[in-house]
Amino acid sequence: MQLWKDVLKTLKHNRLVVVAASFLALMSVIVTVGPMFVSYSFDEINLDATNEPPSLKHWFGTDPLGRDIFVRTLIGGRISLMVGLIATAVSFIIGVTYGAISGYLGGHVDELMMRFVDLLYSLPHLFLVICFLAFFSKDLLILFVALGAISWLTMARIVRGQVLSIKQQEYVEAARACGTSSAKIIVRHILPNALVPVIAYTTLTVPSAILSEAFLSFLGLGVQPPLASWGTLLSDGIISISVYPWQLICPAAMMTATLFSLNVLGDGLIEALNPRKR
């Protein structure tokens, strides 16, 4: 459809978006292949070089066990970005499908589907994840999916609300009158018009998934040491902030830059989706 071509064109013209997108792409490449090119491994303990400040040898310094923080930040980024990505993808796919179907069908089906969401909503989220992890295993994939599975609820509510109001619009009636099928009406007419709050919420889901993971890791349920994530690096670094500030600042800077880029990308997308702003 013409809309997506135009959205892409607008995004390409937005310099900030281009910078943010390139940064994210670069970041993904670095966290995937970067650790191979660093001469230390993330779990290599060196008790002769503990708490060293940043230098040419250790770019981000070392931690209390003498491990290289740079390589740990890269490994941590790998985990955190995956958490953010997979959890968001799960919440996006389930939430949008569920919300769109519930809102479009309406009536009793909608009532039933939304009461189920209310039921899940009333349970404490992180408690649910903890149960999940305790029940299955402390596998990382389970963690990703569990985090996604709790954040689709809000997404489903947002999408349903949007769909409910958009399906009353006359252009949806016009589409029905000219023989468009229900599936096509949802995909071509309803979802593109419901997308703005969805994208806004998605850009919020990524950091919140990363932070939830950090919290679970802090409780010993997420990433197990010696493996690291941005969350565990921050919680380790904050202990020694007054003495060795780089242990917090370096990973925090990487995380902030990544989350900022994600937000810029989301904002850019919202703007590009509004035909009036082009």
Place this chain on the structure above:
Amino acid sequence: MTALIELQQLKVYFTKESGLIARLFGKEKLIKAVDNISFDIRTGEILGLVGESGSGKSTTGRAMLRLIKPTSGKILYKGKDLASLSESELRPYRRHLQIIFQNPYSSLNPRMTVGDIIAEPLLNFGAKRNKELRKQVEQLMEEVGLAPEHIDRYPHEFSGGQRQRIGIARALALRPEFIVADEPIAALDVSVQAQIINLLKELQKKLGIAFLFISHDLRAVRYISDRIAVMYLGKIVELGPAAEVYERPQHPYTQALISALPAPDPKARSERIKLRGEPPEPFFMPPGCHFHPRCPYAFDKCRSLQPTLAGKDHSVACFLSESR
């Protein structure tokens, strides 16, 4: 001429949302938006449907296209009852029956280009997305008086009148036999109204499409229609040839409507029939003739019995004309 589309005892009822207790005791409020109406539209004919807000005009139009499911009654299109078909069985008929909406702002998807909007019905009925389709869309745009080079623009870049032309092009794309025009001029400036009416009349002459022209503007209806139907509270109270109904209205309601029109000659003084009161609450219909509480000529019979539409070419639902 034979009937292209015919309504037989069409009823569309809505239940007002009510609480559990009211539902348990069967005290649901029923709104009879369209209450037992029958009429037909012949091939290439324009039938004007007038009435005040809430009289059920739009509901009738939408039910004819099955955009609203009728409660009972038949919608015969070339003898086939559309009311009994399922949504998927209905789809092949959609290409012959189209609609033009009142509000040119909400009836166009803001995130689709004009080209995509007009192409949508064509794509639904077998067209492929290629150069030929684009050419066909450009021709349609020209047909309704839009510049074809604006094909990749978005609806918000157009004025109200132009947007209404986009809606008309979409309705014409499949060369339908019947179009419901649901107050197509009500949301437009007076100067633009005349252009759109003339465009519709022109297209109707050229393509021989039958129209249900819904409006509350009696003069627009008189100008464009072959026949006029007047609706009041879900019922048709008068139906006849446009000139007849306009010049010699039989039903007191039609008479009042016509007498309320401002005369083009400022010096002409006509006797204005003033109606008493307001139309009643839709779920507390008066017994007998629905119009009797406001009718200046109401007598005993009107308060207990409901008049039916009677008469051959020019039919009226009123006891007064029955006794005449």
